[in-house]
Amino acid sequence: MTKMRVVEIVEKLVSPCISESGMELVDVEFVKEGGNWYLRVFLDKPGGIGIEDCRLISEKIDKLLDEKDPIPQSYFLEVSSPGMERPLKKLSDFERFKGSLAVIGTYAAVEGKKNITGRITSVQGDSITFDVAGTEMTIPYKQVASARLKAEF
Incomplete structure (x- = not known):
């Protein structure tokens, strides 16, 4: 499965639970660094994202991805704010x-x-x-x- 296909699938799967939590999905990346794959999910909301927001969404996404299993290889899930220099995607x-x-x-x-x-x-x-x-x-x-x-x- 291509990296772009993984990103598309993950975006569709996780968008509803992120929106329900009052947050916005900013971006999803699926990248290989060294010998490891990383699935990075970037969130935002008015007033900014905190550690507790990341933990909450990480747990929800982790459970959802384990259940649906859309990614064949092992990977590390990272959920964070996009930072001050956030991407403008839409x-x-x-x-x-x-x-x-x-x-x-x-x-x-x-x-x-x-x-x-x-x-x-x-x-x-x-x-x-x-x-x-x-x-x-x-x-x-x-x-x-x-x-x-x-x-x-």
């Missing part, structure tokens, strides 16, 4: 974090750049507008290869 993430600084990677160059750092100013339809050093730049969502918040200090 169009609604850009809307939610309007006004925040973000780092965006695009599939094709936009105005000569494939890596852009700017402040999210608006989301209209399927496009996101950023303030990049005082210049407005609009990027179609389908061109976003990767995006994450950028911590400001």
Whole structure:
């Protein structure tokens, strides 16, 4: 089974129990590091995620994954917050974090750049507008290869 297929299956299985707990599923990763596989589930909620939230969801997910057994090999389950520089995966993430600084990677160059750092100013339809050093730049969502918040200090 491919890594992408495992991620899709796990997302479908765990999303309901995470939503029922008042949290949001931010991302799922299934990666091999060294000789071990890791299933990482990233959560968020208004006000942030705490250790107790991670423990609660980890227990629920662990039980669900043991019951359904969608992953053939052994792995370590890690449940955590996505951190200050959380990924922006959905169009609604850009809307939610309007006004925040973000780092965006695009599939094709936009105005000569494939890596852009700017402040999210608006989301209209399927496009996101950023303030990049005082210049407005609009990027179609389908061109976003990767995006994450950028911590400001």
